[in-house]
Amino acid sequence: MASGEENTEDELSSLLWGLDPVFSAYVRLYVKDILQLRESRQVPGIYFYKNHPLFQVDVLGTVVYRREREDFYCYGVDDSTGVINCLCWKDEKWRDHGDSVKGKGCGGVFKVEEQLRKLREAQRSSWILEIGDLLRVRGSLKTSREQREIMASFFYKVSDPVMDVQIARMLEIPQLYRDCYDKPFQVSSTELEAGITNAGGPSNFPSLLVQSVRILKDFLKEKEVAKFRPYDIEYLLHPLIQGPAPGKSTGQESTSVGPFSTQVKNLLKETLKLLQTEGEIFRKVLSPDELYNVTEQDKDLLAAIRNVIGEDSKREKYAEKGCHVLHILSSVRQRYSRNLSREALEVALKFLECNSDIISTMDSHYTVL
Incomplete structure (x- = not known):
């Protein structure tokens, strides 16, 4: 198995990362390789295994240390190649309802409150782990105080008395490395042309992204914009990309067909991702409406x-x-x-x-x- 250590290979433009299926997946890497991932020079919070961009991982391992805080647990997870810290948020309903429902069923009568209490206890027991328990965790990667850790979005205790889950994973991960992770991410010329080709060529897009971020930041601050949708501000990026004809790229109406429209939309998409990563904007509600709060x-x-x-x-x-x-x-x-x-x-x-x-x-x- 090859290591995920930093190499001299230049990063592909962030506009192309979405073409790699690894980017949108929870990547099942060994902890040793997660700890050695290099961080992107373009977008903080994105990491590379070889030339595969990723930000989410899926880890299974034994809890070797446990720290509890008011709002979260810190579990040290060991998969036999290394140990990584996993920050797992507590569910507020444990404190709201954990012990609020009392009583026991009797006389063969089905009691909704009792069954609900049992379900809550079962859920809670699967989310509170002790040293030696087997934990599966999915989440995004963060680097805090120069230490790599996982911000869990999903985690639970795994019951594996005969080790069938661990054995299945031991057989699966080497296959994933051979078939996917260790194979280089390559983009065809057709995808390059459709995704990012413009008058200056693909090499211009990192600088275009910097310019577009600055344009949107200045606009949102100057106009004191509180909320917006992508189509409200798309026209601001038209000057960065050569339009199909004079006069077509001005005003608030965007060109709806051709490579120009595709390039503007791709540039806007990556710009909004970067602004979200920096914390300048966020989505209060995840919905098809795609409304952003400043x-x-x-x-x-x-x-x-x-x-x-x-x-x-x-x-x-x-x-x-x-x-x-x-x-x-x-x-x-x-x-x-x-x-x-x-x-x-x-x-x-x-x-x-x-x-x-x-x-x-x-x-x-x-x-x-």
Whole structure:
């Protein structure tokens, strides 16, 4: 098996990453290779195994350490090639309902409350692990304090008394390496032409992406835009790509056919991805409507953050140091949007701090004035 260490091969343009099926999958790599992945120079939070871009992984291993916090668990998962830290958020309904339903069934009578309590207990037991338990976790990769970790979006304890799950995985992963991961990601000339060809050629797209990000940032700030849809701002990128004819790329109406329209849409798509990665924008609700909120202009989000910090800073636990960013993130997700990213929260916190609404007491801790 080849290593995923950094090589001298240049990265493909981020406009092409979606053509690689690995990019949209939960990649089943060995932990050793996950720890050695190189981070993209174009988009933070994207990593490369050889020339395959990825940001989500699927890991199965034994819990070798466990730390509990108010809002999440940290599990160290060992798959026999290495150990990686997995941050697993607690489900709020455990605290809301975990022990609220009491009583036992009797006399053969079916009691809905009792059965519901048993189901909740079964679910909770599958999500709370001890050292030695087998854990499967799926999530996105992050680098925190120079340490690679998994931000879990899905995890559970695996019951594997005869090791059939582990054996099946041991047989499956080498096959995935041979058939997919170790084979280079190659793009045909047809895909290049359809996806990113423009007057300056493919090599211009990294610089075009930088320009388009700057254009949208300046526009959103200058106009104080709070919400938008992609088709509302598509016309702003027309000058970056040569249009089919003079006068066709001005105004707010986009050209609907031909390579020009495809190039603009691809550039806009990648620009929005990058702005989301930076936390400048986020989607409060994931729906086909594709409505984006501008972080610094979202008054409801800023109010929710101020309220969380203001209320919890009065509690004895947070009175001295203030509220940690992860606690704030968990609370705001419950109150405002479960889709809020940490990057977007940090942008909002910085904005509030610059406006003297909150202050940073120490690293990653905040309180009100």
